[in-house]
Amino acid sequence: MIFLNTDLNAQATGTETFTVTQVPAENGSYTIQPPIADGTRVKAGTVLTVIAKPSPKFSLDAIYYTVKGGMWGTTSFESFSSPMTIRVDKDMSIGATFVEKELVENLNVTQDLVYAKPGNKALKYDVFSQKGARNLPCIVIVHGGGWSSNNEDIMRGLARELANGGKYVVFSIDYRWVNKLDGDEKPNYMHNLIEDVFGAIAHIQEHAATYGGDPKRIAVTGDSAGGHLSESAAMLSPLIGDGGFGTRAGVYQYLPSYMPKGKSVDQVRKEITDAIKAVAPSYGPSDARHFKMFIEQTSDEYYDAVSPVKHVPNATQRAIPHFIVRGKKDDLVTHAVVQSYVDVLKAAGQRVEYIQVDDAAHAFFDWKPDAATRTTFAKYGIRYAAEMQAFFDTVFK
Template sequence: MAANTKAINVQESFKVTLVSPENGSYTVSPEIPEDGMVSSGTELTIQADPSDGFSLDAIYYTYKGGMWGTTSVENFTNTMKITVDKDMSIGATFVDDDLVGNLNVMHDVVYAKPGVKSLKYDVYSPKGAENLPLAIIVHGGGWSSNNEDIMRGLARELAKGNHYVVVSIDYRWVNQLDGDEEPNSMHQLIEDVFGAIAHIQEHAAQYGADPSKIAITGDSAGGHLSASAAILSPMIGDDGFGRANNVYEFMPSYIPKGKTVAEVKKEITDAIKLVAPSYGPFSASDFKQFMPEQAGQDYFDAVSPAAHVPNVANRAIPHFIVRGTQDPLISNEVVQPYVEDLKENGQTVEYIQVEGAGHAFFDWKPDAQTRATFNKYGVPYAEEMKSFFDSVLY
């Protein structure tokens, strides 16, 4: 009797689509055939060339898959090599020289590696910066996707005018989405944000920044994490998070050498002067699905900025909050109770509902729709945010 055999189908070629660029051009070597079909394993070299008055934003390729339906892989130098192993679109984006011409940009500064993924941040320093306040950005993505690159549009806007050194940070994703054997919990993401801040403060002079003056912002999940950094920093400590009854203390994922946890707690708490959490939730009741199943109310409260709003007499934390009126994920009913609680405690709060805007309008991705949304809503409300920062820090 003959043995059963199964034919293994190996796809020999994939469709490569070239996206027409604006404000620059790019070449692909070897050339893409007219039908777009490229042999599997082919290495393509992409070379980007900005037009006069423009600079490279990114060379990228995009493919179907990931949490949001498509995923883009980006490169920030003028040459990128791509191995064809799936259907993909290739392109390059360019930005006005005025946005980046006066910036020193430092990508992928690693601040900690508590798991599989190296945690990193990007620095946008105005040339000649000296003792400028820090504006720190925490990206969104459902606590489970994206990295600091998605906030580079906002970073460039906040750095305009040379008033701020801007740092965009990454952190672990919840559960096992980073490939960690042990699932990551919400409090560990908050600990990463504290770790990033401690590392940034340690190296602030190198970036031309004043470590004692920090404005922190973030959008969506990053809205929650930025508010957590501002509100929950007095809970930094080394007694563990829920290890003992009623003890919930955050251990930053990075502690500078020679510093005690208590010193880091004081430095971070004293330095954060204001927060701008955009279209994010503030109470764990609005994001329980991202938490461990066994987490109880004490855990929920410990990771909820809404449960720890200080009275202004004890600690002033001015808030600048925006959400879009057409946001399907974060409703006014999610944000308004937090706003009211801030006001009842005497805190300064500016809450703007952006007419017609949806969710994630501070994001920057290479696709034309995301960039157009950012230009329509992100640019003007980044300017509003920066004015609020100025009112506190200048």
């Protein structure tokens, strides 16, 4: 029998109440203090403590609560350690997810490393490396979410898959959201997000050795909006500079949001450009005209400047092998959108492997606490993460 602790609940402020739903756990269990029955209406302001316990052979992935709202209809908030405290201020569902222990027991995971704070939001990345990693190539993951939602946590499933096997150190990065969605007084533009990706890479190069990574050997991947941003990292790095972005006619240069002390922008440009050896943009657009609804600027010059497809080098000058996957049932990023980039790459002599996945829709590399997303990742994400890693193996052999 589960009872509501009326003494603690009475401490909550106000008279408004919200429904708290408990999601059944698999491969582990969790408890809530003060105890509440599933579906109980709880006074606004009540603080709940969630304690999770994995079953044998499993480890905690995350404790979470989910509320309505956000770009995709719901938003989840996660804690990767137990306990998690939650203040009830909306109707919510609470749960915990668990993963096989063998998936994570040999990994060192370092979370929330801040690389810059150009606006309201601190920009972070997480590191996934096998214990004992030393001088391994780095993989940088850029998350998706319409350039306007999610953070690096949504890529942790892919990061774990790519880090296991001991061949790579994986860095999953966050960046600013477009417009004023981070709460900034001034809007963030698409080129600012690309500058964040360059800033993250510059910071990663500065600290890669700490985690067993080689800063001179980098592959970049990302899905959806992160596909565009990963392509941008690979194709637009020669445009890193301090001449401003569109402030002078014909000048579109990216100033990384983090600059290592003692290094010139020319040094950073060369180090990033030389280090990026491959890119795997999953179901992402490469021409800004395909996502201009997210861009305030309307000039062709601006669109071209933030479009990787407009900056593909000839492979004889700079070879950037591409691994691209897309679900055949993806209604957000069509085959035509991806194929147009593939055609330009091939015309430039670039090596490209393009796979269309039967029955898969959009965002199958995402990892969220809901069962449907995790099931999709198990069905498609694991397999194509392995194929991506095999592709990178041929580059870093």
